[in-house]
Amino acid sequence: MYQQAIQRYLQKHSYNKIDLKAVLFDMDGVLFNSMPYHAKAWHQVMTDYGFDFSEAEAYLHEGRTGAGTINLVSQRQFGKSVSAEEVEGIYAVKSKIFNSYPEAKAMEGAAEVLAKVKKENLTPMIVTGSGQTSLLSRLEQNFPHTFKKELMVTAFDVKHGKPHPEPYLMALKKGNFQASEAIVVENAPLGVEAAVAAGVFTIAVNTGPLEDHILLDAGADVLFSSMEELAKNWEALYRAFS
Ligand code: CA
DSSP states (O other), X not given: OHHHHHHHHHHHHTOSOOOOOEEXXXXXXXXXXXXXXXXXXXXXXXXXXXXXXXXXXXXXXXXSOHHHHHHHXXXXXXXXXXXXXXXXXXXXXXXXXXXXXXXXXXXXXXXXXXXXXXXXXXEEEEEOSOOOTTHHHHHHHHSTTOOOGGGEEOTTTOSSOTTSSHHHHHHHHHHTOXXXXXXXXXXXXXXXXXXXXXXXXXXXXXXXXXXXXXXXXXXXXXXXXXXXXXXXXXXXXXXXXX
16 A cells, blocks of 8 residues: 555656655644644634634644735635734734643654654654744653754745745755655645645645545645554555665
8 A cells, every 4th residue: 555655656756766764744733732722723813803714724724824824814705915014913813822722742643653763763854834932942852852953944944834845845955865765744735735846755644623635635645544543554654665
């Protein structure tokens, strides 16, 4: 089953093989179970400002910039964009609501996946649209001695957010890896699109409420229902690469 997915990927990109050296991890919804809080905060602030925006919809836009999401919804509902000041105001309230929630816990199964990645001497990297300054210390607390600052791509490193491929291309550049030397682990359709556009084999983990086909339609090469499932199937997947 994995061999088929790998063959399809290799053919599409005219690569001979995946020479696996690095695993690029998205953060929210992959390593931390933070998406329920983000979705709640988005739903609340958008409703307060008169927009129709469900918690479920937040998962469809995950990875987009705040401005991108707000303007998309405003265009849809009122046929116009929102001023930069208004966007800033809405986003500030969203962040305030989000920060009032408890700190998100590490995703079940994430530590197991990371342990297996390290065991194979693969390089784990972080590729996130998040711009939290405390990000590295939180990673260190939850997953000690796993990630290096110089091998992280955050909101501060890129001009374009996901679904643009820039975050993943930047990660390959920072780590000095070819696209065929890495795989991506993503939970959001826009993140999957970004990884696929960067030419990297993409594993989707469906840790939210979206239907599987949305992640597969975004281009995911393989899909697991959770990080625990990925951990359980890691050896079989890893064997298929080699
Ligand atoms: Ca995510």
